[in-house]
Amino acid sequence: MNNYRLLIQYDGSRYKGWQRLGNGENTIQGKIESVLSEMLGKEVEIIGSSRTDAGVHAFAQVANFKTEKDFAPAEVKAYLNRYLPEDISVVEVTSVPDRFHARYNAKAKTYLYKIWNEEHPHPFMRKYSMHLTEKLDVAKMKEAGQYFVGTHDFTAFSNAKSKKKSSVREIYSVEVFEEDDFIQIRVRGEGFLYNMVRKLAGTLIEAGLGAIAPSSIPGILESKERVQTGRMAEAGGLHLENIEF
Amino acid sequence: MNNYRLLIQYDGSRYKGWQRLGNGENTIQGKIESVLSEMLGKEVEIIGSSRTDAGVHAFAQVANFKTEKDFAPAEVKAYLNRYLPEDISVVEVTSVPDRFHARYNAKAKTYLYKIWNEEHPHPFMRKYSMHLTEKLDVAKMKEAGQYFVGTHDFTAFSNAKSKKKSSVREIYSVEVFEEDDFIQIRVRGEGFLYNMVRKLAGTLIEAGLGAIAPSSIPGILESKERVQTGRMAEAGGLHLENIEF
Numbered sequence: 001m002n003n004y005r006l007l008i009q010y011d012g013s014r015y016k017g018w019q020r021l022g023n024g025e026n027t028i029q030g031k032i033e034s035v036l037s038e039m040l041g042k043e044v045e046i047i048g049s050s051r052t053d054a055g056v057h058a059f060a061q062v063a064n065f066k067t068e069k070d071f072a073p074a075e076v077k078a079y080l081n082r083y084l085p086e087d088i089s090v091v092e093v094t095s096v097p098d099r100f101h102a103r104y105n106a107k108a109k110t111y112l113y114k115i116w117n118e119e120h121p122h123p124f125m126r127k128y129s130m131h132l133t134e135k136l137d138v139a140k141m142k143e144a145g146q147y148f149v150g151t152h153d154f155t156a157f158s159n160a161k162s163k164k165k166s167s168v169r170e171i172y173s174v175e176v177f178e179e180d181d182f183i184q185i186r187v188r189g190e191g192f193l194y195n196m197v198r199k200l201a202g203t204l205i206e207a208g209l210g211a212i213a214p215s216s217i218p219g220i221l222e223s224k225e226r227v228q229t230g231r232m233a234e235a236g237g238l239h240l241e242n243i244e245f
Numbered sequence: 246m247n248n249y250r251l252l253i254q255y256d257g258s259r260y261k262g263w264q265r266l267g268n269g270e271n272t273i274q275g276k277i278e279s280v281l282s283e284m285l286g287k288e289v290e291i292i293g294s295s296r297t298d299a300g301v302h303a304f305a306q307v308a309n310f311k312t313e314k315d316f317a318p319a320e321v322k323a324y325l326n327r328y329l330p331e332d333i334s335v336v337e338v339t340s341v342p343d344r345f346h347a348r349y350n351a352k353a354k355t356y357l358y359k360i361w362n363e364e365h366p367h368p369f370m371r372k373y374s375m376h377l378t379e380k381l382d383v384a385k386m387k388e389a390g391q392y393f394v395g396t397h398d399f400t401a402f403s404n405a406k407s408k409k410k411s412s413v414r415e416i417y418s419v420e421v422f423e424e425d426d427f428i429q430i431r432v433r434g435e436g437f438l439y440n441m442v443r444k445l446a447g448t449l450i451e452a453g454l455g456a457i458a459p460s461s462i463p464g465i466l467e468s469k470e471r472v473q474t475g476r477m478a479e480a481g482g483l484h485l486e487n488i489e490f
Contacts, residue, residue: 009365009367009368010368011369057369077364077365078364081364081365081366086366086368086376087371088368089365089367119322119323119326120326120334120335120336121331121334122254123254123255123256123331123332123333123334124254124302124373126256126331126332131331
């Protein structure tokens, strides 16, 4: 059995997220599986490290798949890049030990959220950032971000469907900084609940606008009452930036 | 009479270029004029510094228009950004002396061409760069570029329709360099003929691929025989970068 590890970039704008859905819906996993299945002559499942939401982008998604067929990693890469649409790119393919599992072995994930905070829109980044004209107070956002660091029950910051699974997660760091004229939020953690990073970013934005006090965040966490979806930052600004194993 | 100067950015992907055409064709000039005409309550013509081709982008197009109405520049900017589509952005509006003319007063124009020279595609830059998998020899491209510098008859590097107008232009500089993982070509000149920058970039690419020798360029210029359209680099890689007055 061969196990291949893929490093993948994608523009998520026109996809319903990473995870394959029924009914032939347009997903990134579905696209890659369909090309790989053509190559291998049989159906294959790929495992992604992170199930990115509809419209979310990836600089570095990691996935793996197993097959009895022998292909050089370079052949797999070339085949995928030849037949995948141009908004999905396979940057690297490597052979890995049989035990490697892209989801179970992921130790930390980093997401980056980009905000364009000018009056005029950014024509080239309009799909890759959130455009906010009202000025953000970055110091307030930094302050708010620190309340998320550590191990918390993130029920209030999720839209997870299952109530059986634990909503406790550890966040290792939240950085808010200005770079390349964008206000950026980088969140690194062991893993995230459904919509969690977007709700977290949306809450930092509210703090930056003065709509909520940073110090109110511990209370929101403790309440376990879901924050309104209106407080969820739009998908286009979010990028899966890195997976650590 | 008030004269307003606009600094404009646009993603040219879905437009038939800058210049307004008949039949309600989708052009950047047409879009801006239609929003301005709404604001002013009467038809208005804007003059652009550079008539970018279909699919070509602008980091810094300059335009001007005149009106008897009195608006603060900030009002003009806010109105345009409110009603223009998100792929056209008005970065700056200023009041200028009556004699300012965006086309006649332009002393130099700079275009930037971006090439992504990797096996895998670049999902986020696919509309803003040309993807070439065959490796380019940048030294050869630099060498080729120098043959264009100076005053030449560029008939061979144009698709200009009129044969009455002069095809002599001065190019001040051609730089070929690697930055942000892209191979980039920056051309600065007094002005350019129709399709000239794309043909020039396409020829540098051919030199980089070893398909032509850099030293063959003076002969091509002298021949005044139009180079094949196949040698024209695709529109998406080209950006109007700067106008000097």
